[in-house]
Every structure is written in structure tokens, then in C-alpha cells.
Amino acid sequence: MQARLAAKDIACRRGERLLFRKLSIDCVAGDAVHVTGPNGVGKSSLIRILAGLLRPYAGDVQHYGGRGLVDERLALDANLPLSKALAFWERLDGNADMGRAGDLLQLAPLLDIPVRYLSTGQKKRAALARMINSNCPIWLLDEPLNGLDHHAQTVFEALIDQHCGAGGIAIVASHQPIALPAPQAVALADFAA
Numbered sequence: 001m002q003a004r005l006a007a008k009d010i011a012c013r014r015g016e017r018l019l020f021r022k023l024s025i026d027c028v029a030g031d032a033v034h035v036t037g038p039n040g041v042g043k044s045s046l047i048r049i050l051a052g053l054l055r056p057y058a059g060d061v062q063h064y065g066g067r068g069l070v071d072e073r074l075a076l077d078a079n080l081p082l083s084k085a086l087a088f089w090e091r092l093d094g095n096a097d098m099g100r101a102g103d104l105l106q107l108a109p110l111l112d113i114p115v116r117y118l119s120t121g122q123k124k125r126a127a128l129a130r131m132i133n134s135n136c137p138i139w140l141l142d143e144p145l146n147g148l149d150h151h152a153q154t155v156f157e158a159l160i161d162q163h164c165g166a167g168g169i170a171i172v173a174s175h176q177p178i179a180l181p182a183p184q185a186v187a188l189a190d191f192a193a
């Protein structure tokens with residue numbers, strides 16, 4: 001069965017505020033979605049709902065296929081050299097070869113450096129490579145270009161293109177323009193409560 005992610009009539013409440021409501025997204029293999037909106041409208045909250053990390057106030061989310069998330073929280077042990085921090089996930093994900101993603105995102109020179117010493121963009125490159133290496137068909141990306149230099153941005157845009165071309169799904173919350181293959185646009189302010 002092909003990858004699918006469907007959110008139906010979801011609403012999001014944070015604290016006492018209802019942020020958005022009646023939002024539906026239906027993605028099938030190959031789809032890309034660009035979520036936009038001003039600060040505080042709920043883009044990160046939406047990505048976390050789609051990832052299953054935050055319960056929607058109303059509506060539901062269904063998915064077929066694993067979900068990979070990259071947001072501002074770096075899921076890598078700050079005290080380990082990057083190679084060992086990545087190896088932790090490689091054991092869980094059952095994929096020991098960082099391979100192409102690691103090459104393209106130029107991780108080789110960073111592997112001996114403790115994660116806490118990596119620059120913002122280097123950490124983001126490592127997080128993206130880890131997600132790619134997990135082989136999840138559904139990519140959930142919260143500001144994935146933040147911190148990346150122009151070359152790394154271009155490389156990652158090409159990786160999204162390949163991922164969708166191979167039947168993956170990418171849902172991207174981004175302030176910055178990002179080249180996505182035939183994206184559906186979701187302007188979150190249109191669903192503000």
C-alpha cells in the first residue's frame with residue numbers, strides 16, 4: 001500500500017487559545033504541501049499534530065507509512081560525537097548506512113565532532129540526514145531550511161524532489177520560499193479560529 005496522510009477537520013488548541021479549525025489535508029504518494037502563515041499562527045503545532053506528538057482539539061489524523069520529523073528540537077545526543085549520535089538511531093531504524101544523504105549533506109568531516117560543538121546549520125544537516133536515513137515515507141518538516149547555507153538548501157530541495165518522485169510525502173512548514181514538487185499550499189491563517 002502506498003503512503004498516505006489524511007487529516008480531517010482538525011482544530012488545534014494551545015493553552016486557552018483555539019489557533020485554527022476545520023483544516024483538512026489529504027496527501028497521497030508523491031504529494032508535497034507547503035504550510036505558511038505568520039508567527040504564532042500554529043505551523044509548528046500543526047506539524048506536531050501530524051506527527052502524532054500533539055493531540056488535535058478536534059478531528060483526526062490517519063496515516064499509512066512511517067512518519068519522520070525534523071523541527072528545531074535536535075534529536076541527537078549533544079555529548080556524543082556525531083557518528084555515535086547517528087549510530088544510536090541507525091540501530092533503531094535498522095539502517096546502518098548513512099550513505100547518500102550523509103554524502104550529499106557533507107557529514108563526513110563532522111563525524112568525530114561532539115554534537116554540541118556543531119554549528120546551527122551543521123546540526124540541521126545532521127538532523128535531516130538522520131530523518132532521510134530512517135526511510136520513513138512521510139516527511140514532516142518544520143522550517144527545514146533554517147540555518148542551512150545556499151548549497152545545503154539546494155541539496156535538500158533536490159532530496160525532497162527525489163523523495164516525492166519515489167512515492168514519498170513531504171509536508172513543509174516554512175517562512176522561506178522552498179522549491180517543492182507541485183506543492184499544495186496551506187495558508188494556515190485561512191483556518192484561524
Ligand SMILES: Nc1ncnc2c1ncn2[C@@H]1O[C@H](COP(=O)(O)OP(=O)(O)OP(=O)(O)O)[C@@H](O)[C@H]1O
Pocket residue numbers: 014015016019037038039040041042043044045046
Ligand atoms: N505548550 C503551549 N502552551 C500554550 N501555548 C502554546 C504552547 N506551545 C505553543 N503555544 C502557542 O501557540 C501558538 C502557536 O505556536 P506555533 O509554534 O505552533 O506557531 P508557529 O506558526 O509555528 O510560529 P513561528 O512562525 O513563530 O514558528 C503561539 O501563540 C504559542 O505561544
